[in-house]
Amino acid sequence: xxxxxxxxxxxxxxxxxxxxxxxxxxxxxxSGELRTGIPALLGLAAAPGFILCSFxxxxxxxxxxxxRGILTLDxxxxxxxxxxxxxxxxxxVCGVVTVMKWNQLFxxxxxxxxxxxxxxxxxxxxxxxxxxxxxxxxxxxxxxNLIGCLLFPPVVLGNTGTFSLLVRYVLSHFVATFCASLxxxxxxxxxxxxxxxxxxxxxxxxxxxxxxxxxxVFFLTQLLLAAQVAETLALLQLDNxxxxxxxxxxxxxxxxxxxxxxxxxxxxxxASYARVALIICAxxxxxxxxxxxxxxxx
Amino acid sequence: MSFEIPRGxxxxxxxxxxxxxxxxxxxxTGLIEPTHGRVLFDGNDIRDDINGYKRRLGYVPEExxxxxxLSGREYLQLIGRLRQLPAxxxxxxxxxxxxxxxxxxxRHMALASYSKGMRQKILLSAALLHDPEIxxxxxPFSGLDVTSAQVLKKLLKVLANAGKILFYSSHVLxxxxxxxxxxxxxxxxxxxxxxxxARLRELMTLPDLxxxxxxxxxxxxxxxxxxxxxxxxxx
Numbered sequence: 001x002x003x004x005x006x007x008x009x010x011x012x013x014x015x016x017x018x019x020x021x022x023x024x025x026x027x028x029x030x031s032g033e034l035r036t037g038i039p040a041l042l043g044l045a046a047a048p049g050f051i052l053c054s055f056x057x058x059x060x061x062x063x064x065x066x067x068r069g070i071l072t073l074d075x076x077x078x079x080x081x082x083x084x085x086x087x088x089x090x091x092x093v094c095g096v097v098t099v100m101k102w103n104q105l106f107x108x109x110x111x112x113x114x115x116x117x118x119x120x121x122x123x124x125x126x127x128x129x130x131x132x133x134x135x136x137x138x139x140x141x142x143x144x145n146l147i148g149c150l151l152f153p154p155v156v157l158g159n160t161g162t163f164s165l166l167v168r169y170v171l172s173h174f175v176a177t178f179c180a181s182l183x184x185x186x187x188x189x190x191x192x193x194x195x196x197x198x199x200x201x202x203x204x205x206x207x208x209x210x211x212x213x214x215x216x217v218f219f220l221t222q223l224l225l226a227a228q229v230a231e232t233l234a235l236l237q238l239d240n241x242x243x244x245x246x247x248x249x250x251x252x253x254x255x256x257x258x259x260x261x262x263x264x265x266x267x268x269x270x271a272s273y274a275r276v277a278l279i280i281c282a283x284x285x286x287x288x289x290x291x292x293x294x295x296x297x298x
Numbered sequence: 299m300s301f302e303i304p305r306g307x308x309x310x311x312x313x314x315x316x317x318x319x320x321x322x323x324x325x326x327t328g329l330i331e332p333t334h335g336r337v338l339f340d341g342n343d344i345r346d347d348i349n350g351y352k353r354r355l356g357y358v359p360e361e362x363x364x365x366x367x368l369s370g371r372e373y374l375q376l377i378g379r380l381r382q383l384p385a386x387x388x389x390x391x392x393x394x395x396x397x398x399x400x401x402x403x404x405r406h407m408a409l410a411s412y413s414k415g416m417r418q419k420i421l422l423s424a425a426l427l428h429d430p431e432i433x434x435x436x437x438p439f440s441g442l443d444v445t446s447a448q449v450l451k452k453l454l455k456v457l458a459n460a461g462k463i464l465f466y467s468s469h470v471l472x473x474x475x476x477x478x479x480x481x482x483x484x485x486x487x488x489x490x491x492x493x494x495x496a497r498l499r500e501l502m503t504l505p506d507l508x509x510x511x512x513x514x515x516x517x518x519x520x521x522x523x524x525x526x527x528x529x530x531x532x533x
Contacts, residue, residue, distance in 0.1 A: 117359075118381065
């Protein structure tokens, strides 16, 4: 049996595409409604990155700086604030989008009732659902961060950097913001998976909306406090206590600076938080996904 | 319990709530594994090649589980593609089935906007799409309009005449009596009767399946129960 046969071959691709499409649709869409479609939703996710970059043109412009009498700009220090905002948006948007798709994160009873009588291996359904979710999260992570990746580094560097530095900046921005988005989504998946596997189905149904409420409050608080947290970054670096743990985008800021090769000791610690959190969330998501699949699909 | 369905036969499967009908349907469709015993198809245990068996199986579930964001046509396309039917064959069959079941005009509408009967027709079409050898039907007439119900009754006979195996689970005794060649009646997870409707009528000297069913599953107190309901709601 080759790999294609073992993992479902064509049915895997069809189902992955189906599950992915399902993430972008309203479950109870009525006949007259126009479908929102994948490009429209991704465009919506990309908008904040574009708006933020357009505001930053002026901040980093050497010409505008000259008119204002700012002849030297410490770009490393000044960018921390903006990087934190980008990371917060990346973290929050993907987290909120994943909360919005709460009911579709794991294989459910509907999938079971429709797909189980068909000649498809259960492993194919599992892989397709997991792949669909991974592609969905990745698409949003790319959409949210792509414009920032392309515009922020050249805006910041202006005429001060080399081409190799620009490439490194773009890659660092992409990896850090993508990881922040992944972190936001995985945090929701782990939370959903945990409660789904711990609670009986009927209790989960009742508790579910409250868990989503708490998650949304958490994410929106991150976004609303982002500007204030960004203003106090210097203080937070000195403090480095438990408060750092409350703001996950800070961890990814550490990762960003480490990738750029500009990380001081305190930010390396934040970067290590990001790495550990991502690894734990990825493993926990996978474990809960397998357990959820066994519990609800088999 | 043990029973056999030869090709070309429609077997009606009857029993009160909790008698084990749904469990049998789930076992026959491969949704659950039996704790004891086995299901043989052409002499082979279906568990030996469950996907091979499912390729030859069509199933109309009692509850209309559908991906309601898809249109009727998209849903049938999804099922047909997952059954790996060739594209041209699939398109031809989808168009044909939508036409037969009067769904052509609503084929692009989301299933969320379909009535119960329309959803039932989509489930029937999905079950027939791959020309199955065995068809398991769980309350297939649920929500169907009069004309569609008549078409389905005739269709079941046509399918049986074409040599297909039909397993038909239902509560609607009048339809079972009219459609099925043989019936199995369950009570408390046991088979209490397995014969042709005509022979059961003859053996039990009762005029119809409803009375046979009531006697076999001990439902003699139906009048009394109905009267009790009225007394309760007036109390």
